[in-house]
Amino acid sequence: NAGVTQTPKFQVLKTGQSMTLQCAQDMNHNSMYWYRQDPGMGLRLIYYSASEGTTDKGEVPNGYNVSRLNKREFSLRLESAAPSQTSVYFCASSVGAPGTEAFFGQGTRLTVV
Amino acid sequence: GQSLEQPSEVTAVEGAIVQINCTYQTSGFYGLSWYQQHDGGAPTFLSYNALDGLEETGRFSSFLSRSDSYGYLLLQELQMKDSASYFCAAPGTGGGNKLTFGTGTQLKVEL
Numbered sequence: 001n002a003g004v005t006q007t008p009k010f011q012v013l014k015t016g017q018s019m020t021l022q023c024a025q026d027m028n029h030n031s032m033y034w035y036r037q038d039p040g041m042g043l044r045l046i047y048y049s050a051s052e053g054t055t056d057k058g059e060v061p062n063g064y065n066v067s068r069l070n071k072r073e074f075s076l077r078l079e080s081a082a083p084s085q086t087s088v089y090f091c092a093s094s095v096g097a098p099g100t101e102a103f104f105g106q107g108t109r110l111t112v113v
Numbered sequence: 114g115q116s117l118e119q120p121s122e123v124t125a126v127e128g129a130i131v132q133i134n135c136t137y138q139t140s141g142f143y144g145l146s147w148y149q150q151h152d153g154g155a156p157t158f159l160s161y162n163a164l165d166g167l168e169e170t171g172r173f174s175s176f177l178s179r180s181d182s183y184g185y186l187l188l189q190e191l192q193m194k195d196s197a198s199y200f201c202a203a204p205g206t207g208g209g210n211k212l213t214f215g216t217g218t219q220l221k222v223e224l
Contacts, residue, residue, distance in 0.1 A: 031210050042200060043156065043214040050209045059213070090155065094212075098143035098204040099163055102212060104155035 002026050006091050006105035013081040013112045021076040021108050023091030029103075030096035032074035034058075034066060036087040037107075043090065049074055050096060081112045115139040117201050117215030124221045125191055133186045133199050133218045141206030145177050145184040148214070150198045159186070159199075188220070196222045 004025045013019055025032065030051045035043040035058075045058030047066040055066050063085060065077045074093075078085060088109050094102040117137045125131040135145065144163035148156040162168055162177035162184060174187040188195055198217045205211040 033212065035214075042217040045211070045213060048209075048211045050211070056211065058211075092156075094210050096210050098210055099146055099161040100210055101158040101161075102146075102148075102156075102210070104157070106155050 004091055004093055004103050004105040006089075006108050008108060009106065010109050011111070013078075013110065015082060015112060017081050018077065018079050019081065020078075021089055021091070021110075022073070023075065023105060024073045025091075025093040025103070026072065027093060027103065028071070029093035030071070031094045031102075032068065033090075033092040033094075033102065034064070034074070034076045035090045035092065036060065036085075037090060038087050046076065046089075081110075083112045086110060086112045115203055115205060115213040117203060117213065119199075119201060119215045119218045121216070122219045122221070124223060126223050127191055127193060129191050130187065130189050131191060131220065133188070133220065135184045135186075135201035135215050137182050137184075137201070137203060137215075139182075139203055139205075139213075142179065142182075143204045145175070146202040146204075146212070147173075147175050147186045148200045148202060150200065150217075152197075156200065191222050193222050193224075196220060 034046040049068040091105045092102045146161045147159040150156040160175040177184040201215040
């Protein structure tokens with residue numbers, strides 16, 4: 001049982017380049033998330049998808065777009081990467097009811113130079 | 114919006130008991146979750162309090178007081194492997210599980 005799978009695990013981008021972070025879950029969860037975590041800091045929500053076909057902005061959505069492709073997959077796109085987007089990105093999923101356990105992927109370590 | 118505040122760092126010795134606090138301000142409140150994150154790893158779920166009071170799971174317990182907008186995670190019989198960051202989190206309004214995380218507390222367990 002793979003859980004939540006993120007690709008890639010590491011990425012270096014030049015300023016202005018674009019890329020898509022992929023996330024897939026095999027637990028039949030309704031809700032999916034994208035968070036970023038900067039060194040020594042907490043997790044900040046970028047986007048949230050309560051169910052297939054819906055997305056909702058989080059605390060820090062600027063510079064990002066998302067697609068909930070189907071129930072399994074939730075991708076995060078950086079259209080024009082900036083050094084301020086250097087971070088560790090985590091995808092997560094949960095059943096969706098308040099307080100239910102969120103399962104996290106192993107993270108994508110992104111550096112923008 | 115929501116904000117959840119935690120102390121940035123706590124240090125304790127192996128075998129001791131430590132309490133990690135979380136105070137929150139939310140426009141709507143369903144309950145409080147706790148997550149553990151080891152360096153370089155993914156966060157993992159520890160507990161969820163929907164009601165006031167103490168929930169116990171092995172060496173870890175979590176407490177919630179809605180009237181005080183306050184909760185804590187209690188770790189007993191500390192072990193070196195408990196050295197990690199701990200985050201409180203709360204789902205937002207609307208009935209879903211749109212989680213906002215606290216600022217995080219780094220726990221260092223010393224010999």
